[in-house]
Amino acid sequence: MRALSALVSTAALSALAACASNPQPTQPAPQPARPAATPAPTPMPAAVPPPPAPAPAPAAAADLSGIWDFSVDAGGQVIPGEITLQRSGPSYSGTVSPQGMSPATIRSVTVQGQQIGMVVDTPEGEAVFSLTLSADGRSLTGSVGYQGQQMGFNARRR
DSSP: HHHHHHHHHOOOOOOHHHHHSSSOOOOOOOOOOOOOOOOOOOOOOOOOOOOOOOOOOOOOOOOOOOEEEEEETTTEEEEEEEEEEEEEEEEEEEEEETTTTTOOOEEEEEETTTTOOOOEEEETTEEEEEEEEEEESSSSEEEETTOOOOOEEEEEEO
């Protein structure tokens, strides 16, 4: 056993001696300095689009109720009169009273924005009004179809 121990010791000493006789390893050649790594820009979060604008509320229907003074140009003859309108929910009722004539009943009124349609029952047949309400809601202009004629129409709210 001593022989084995001596052999291992002799082999170990020989190995150390061989290492001691080897020249020192050289230092690696200096490398050019690398530029400091610039961190990649942090990506911006995707822009969140603003929520869509709410749809505009439908414009409140114009309130035509009240008394209107009107004039109709019937082939050069101007006929004045009065329209009386009462509103009940979305519908209207009332009368059209040309000066010197019996009142006629308003059958229907439609309001689409500034555009007004009105049908009036007269003893001689219906009169169909196609009108435009002014921006201030104080006047109506347009035409009335009656007995095959188209006549100019103007009205002003009292």
